[in-house]
Amino acid sequence: MRTLLFLLQKEFLQVFRNRTMLPIIFIMPVVQLLVLANAATFELKNIDLAIVDCDQSYLSAELKSHFTASPFYTIVANEVSVSKSLDMVHADKADAILVIANGFEKEFLRGQQTELQLLINAIDGSAAGLMNSYTGQIIQSFLQEQMALNTNIAIPRIVTQERFWYNPELTYSHFMIPGILVILVTVIGMFLTALNIVREKEMGTMEQINVTPIKKYQFILGKLIPFWVIAMFELMFGLMLAKLVFDIPLNGSLLLVFSVAGVFLVVALAMGLFLSSVAESQQQVMFLAYFFMIVFILMSGIFTPTDSMPLWAQIVDLINPIFYFMKVMRMVLIKGSGFTHILPYLLGLMVLSVLMLTLAIAKYRKTT
Numbered sequence: 001m002r003t004l005l006f007l008l009q010k011e012f013l014q015v016f017r018n019r020t021m022l023p024i025i026f027i028m029p030v031v032q033l034l035v036l037a038n039a040a041t042f043e044l045k046n047i048d049l050a051i052v053d054c055d056q057s058y059l060s061a062e063l064k065s066h067f068t069a070s071p072f073y074t075i076v077a078n079e080v081s082v083s084k085s086l087d088m089v090h091a092d093k094a095d096a097i098l099v100i101a102n103g104f105e106k107e108f109l110r111g112q113q114t115e116l117q118l119l120i121n122a123i124d125g126s127a128a129g130l131m132n133s134y135t136g137q138i139i140q141s142f143l144q145e146q147m148a149l150n151t152n153i154a155i156p157r158i159v160t161q162e163r164f165w166y167n168p169e170l171t172y173s174h175f176m177i178p179g180i181l182v183i184l185v186t187v188i189g190m191f192l193t194a195l196n197i198v199r200e201k202e203m204g205t206m207e208q209i210n211v212t213p214i215k216k217y218q219f220i221l222g223k224l225i226p227f228w229v230i231a232m233f234e235l236m237f238g239l240m241l242a243k244l245v246f247d248i249p250l251n252g253s254l255l256l257v258f259s260v261a262g263v264f265l266v267v268a269l270a271m272g273l274f275l276s277s278v279a280e281s282q283q284q285v286m287f288l289a290y291f292f293m294i295v296f297i298l299m300s301g302i303f304t305p306t307d308s309m310p311l312w313a314q315i316v317d318l319i320n321p322i323f324y325f326m327k328v329m330r331m332v333l334i335k336g337s338g339f340t341h342i343l344p345y346l347l348g349l350m351v352l353s354v355l356m357l358t359l360a361i362a363k364y365r366k367t368t
Contacts, residue, residue: 047131050077050085050094057105059146066142067098072134082119089121096120096131108146166251166335173246178329179302181238186322188231189265190293193272194285197223202281220361224269231265232258252332256339260332263349264325270356271321277363296322324348 049067053060067073076094079085088094099117107114118135122128167174214222235258242248272289279285299306299313300322306314317323324345331337 045072047073047134048076048093048095049073050079050088050097051075052079052082052085052097052099054080054102055100055104059105059108060100062146063100063139063142066138070134070138073138086119089119094121095127096135098135166249174248174334175330176302177242177246177248178333179300179326181235181242182300182322182326182329183297183302184238185231185235185261185265185325186268186293186297188234189227189268190272190275191286191289192230193223193227193269194276194279194289195282196227197273197276198279198282198285201276216361220273220357223273224266227269227272228262228265231268232261235261249334251334251336252338256342257329257332260325260328260342260346260349263346263353264321266353267321267349267356270353270360273360274356274363277360296320299323300326302326318348319352321349321352324352 051064051067053064064075064078068075077085077088082097082099085094085097089097097117097119099119101115101117104114104116116139118132120128120131239250239254239257243250271292275285275288275292279288299309299317299320306317306323309317328342328345331342
């Protein structure tokens with residue numbers, strides 16, 4: 001125990017004396033959280049809409065006013081020609097075109113079938129789906145208003161009541177911030193651990209440690225514990241910042257979150273140790289860590305649900321620690337899930353932690 005305490009003292013001193021590492025630990029996570037929480041979003045708040053009004057009637061003007069009043073739409077053009085509006089789409093000056101057919105008001109007031117055409121730039125399929133949904137809601141609102149004013153119009157009345165569980169206001173940052181916190185904790189755990197050991201190799205201090213009577217498990221714990229503590233502190237600080245700045249919900253047990261985070265960090269830190277044992281320079285370990293981080297993050301479900309992935313990708317996710325922790329963070333913080341609900345993901349992390357620690361210890365060869 002005395003030897004381990006001296007190793008921990010050495011590691012903490014080494015971390016806090018490194019001027020390059022300190023900004024990565026304390027400044028980078030704050031900046032990334034503040035920037036990514038606002039930038040990494042699928043919400044559409046500024047849809048450029050071109051309207052082709054072939055009817056030029058009172059009702060068509062009323063319909064256009066509904067889009068003007070919406071905070072999601074910016075009317076960029078009022079054209080009488082579809083071709084001119086398409087040119088705006090081709091020039092990326094408009095995202096969608098609403099075409100109001102000639103005779104819209106006359107047919108509508110008679111209760112006859114009338115036509116509206118919506119043309120959407122669907123390069124981004126997700127954005128196109130949201131634009132279609134937003135437009136449909138505005139048109140439905142317009143129809144309900146006109147039915148209330150003109151009771152003689154024979155239009156079927158459809159009443160829809162919607163309730164969104166766990167995120168009633170559909171705030172996208174509440175979905176993204178737990179995922180961003182997972183990434184920041186992973187960076188601290190994997191990157192810094194790997195860089196720390198390789199840096200010692202390059203400076204020649206690793207050979208000095210190897211000739212001492214320090215046992216392998218003491219060396220591994222001496223490298224794991226400091227960054228485990230730092231990463232847990234980063235998670236605590238990130239949760240406080242997310243609550244104060246973005247008011248994310250904390251519906252579940254924070255003790256459960258930190259307990260699972262502790263197991264996850266063992267996996268991430270052991271992976272960093274393993275990569276540093278394979279690499280001989282900081283450049284090599286950066287490439288290796290970057291490769292695994294990108295693959296694991298993109299397959300973790302941070303942007304798209306993992307259930308939509310092909311079967312082979314879902315099978316690969318069984319060895320993806322970020323996938324498990326991402327699930328737990330969102331389930332506990334947003335849904336308020338309990339221990340029994342997240343138990344399968346916790347067991348997966350525990351299995352991965354044992355495997356990665358075994359690999360890291362086996363790969364590290366202490367020469368005397």
